[in-house]
C-alpha cells in the first residue's frame with residue numbers, strides 16, 4: 531500500500547464548528563460516562579475521588595486532548611498517517627492506538643446492541659422479577675454448555691442492526707453522515723438525560739443515594755489505584771490517546787478554533803459525567819429505600835451488571851418505570867452509538883489512507899470484520915467473561931501505555947512540542963502556554979509510568 535492520500539481528493543470536513551464540537555462531545559460522552567464513571571467514583575473514594583479526577587482532567591486530560599487536536603489538525607490525516615507525517619517511525623504508534631480503538635469497538639458495539647434490546651424490553655418490563663437470571667440466562671444464555679458456541683439470536687440481531695447503522699453513517703462520510711447523526715443525537719441525549727435525572731431526584735431515597743456517592747472517603751487518596759482509576763477514566767471518557775481525536779481534528783477546516791473547542795468538549799463531558807453520577811445514584815438510593823437497606827449494601831453498581839441487572843430491577847419497582855426504562859436505554863443507545871461511530875471512523879479513515887481505498891470500501895471492510903468478531907465473541911456465552919478482561923487491559927494498561935509513548939515520542943524523541951504549540955496558538959483564541967509542553971513532557975509521562983508499573987504489579 532501507499533501512504534499518501536490522493537492529493538487531489540477534497541478532504542471531507544465538518545461544515546461548521548458546532549458540528550465538530552457536537553461530534554467530539556458525541557465521541558466523549560458514551561457508556562464510559564453513564565455506566566463507568568458513577569461506579570468508579572463510588573468505589574474510589576466517593577466525593578474524594580473528585581480531587582484526583584479533576585487533577586487528571588487538568589494535568590493530563592485537557593493537555594492530551596489539545597495534543598490529539600494539534601496532531602490531527604496540523605498533519606491532516608487519521609492517526610497513523612498523521613504521526614507518519616510528523617515523523618516517519620511514529621506511524622507505528624498510530625496503528626497501536628487504532629488497534630486499541632478497534633478492540634474497544636468490538637465490545638462497545640455489543641453493549642450498544644444489548645442496550646437496543648433492553649430499550650425494546652423496557653416497554654413491557656420483559657425482564658420480569660429475576661433480572662440477573664433474565665440477563666445471563668434468557669438473554670445472553672451464559673453457562674448453557676449446549677449453546678456455548680452457537681450464536682444467540684436475541685443478541686445477534688441487534689448487533690447486526692447496530693453494525694448496519696454504523697456502515698450507513700460511515701459510508702455517508704464526515705459531513706453528511708457523522709456530523710448529521712451527532713447534531714441530532716446529542717441534543718436529544720441531553721434532553722432525555724436531564725429528564726431522567728430530574729425524575730430520579732424526585733424519587734424517595736434519592737438523597738441517600740447522593741450521600742452514598744458524594745460522602746468523601748479521604749483515605750482513598752492514599753491508594754495509588756484510585757489515582758490510576760481517575761486517569762484511566764479521564765482518558766477513556768475524553769476518548770484521548772486512542773488516535774480518535776486525532777482523526778476527528780483532521781477533518782476540521784484549516785481555520786478552526788481548536789483549543790477553545792477542546793475546552794468546551796472537556797467541560798461538557800465532565801458535566802455530563804457528574805450528572806450521570808447524580809442520576810444513577812439517586813436511582814440507586816430509591817432502590818435501597820424500597821428494599822429498606824443502605825445503599826452501601828446494594829450490589830452490582832458498575833458496568834454491565836449496573837445497566838442490565840440492577841437498573842431493570844429498579845425500573846420494575848418504579849411507578850411509571852417503563853417510561854423511565856425506555857428513556858434510559860434510549861440514552862445508552864444514543865450515547866454509545868455516537869462514541870462507536872467515532873472509533874470506527876478512526877479505524878476506517880486509517881485503512882482508507884493506508885491502502886488507498888475509497889470511503890465506502892473502507893467502511894464496508896471495517897464494518898464486516900469488526901461485526902464478525904463482535905458477533906463471534908459477544909453473542910456467545912464466553913462473551914460476558916471476555917468483556918471484563920478486555921476492559922482491564924485496553925482501558926487501564928493499553929491506554930496508559932499509549933499516552934506515555936505518545937507524549938514521550940512527540941516531546942522528546944521528535945521534539946515537536948513547540949511546533950504543535952505554535953500551530954494551536956496560530957488558529958485558536960485560547961492560547962496555550964509553555965506549561966503545556968512541561969506537562970506533556972515531564973509530569974504526564976513520569977506519573978503515568980509509576981501508575982503503569984503499579985497496575986501491572988496488581989494484575990500479575
Ligand code: PHE
Pocket residue numbers: 557558559560561562563631634766767768769770772774869870872873
Ligand atoms: N469516550 C467514550 C465513552 O466515554 C468511549 C471511547 C473511547 C470513545 C475511545 C472513543 C474512543 O464511553
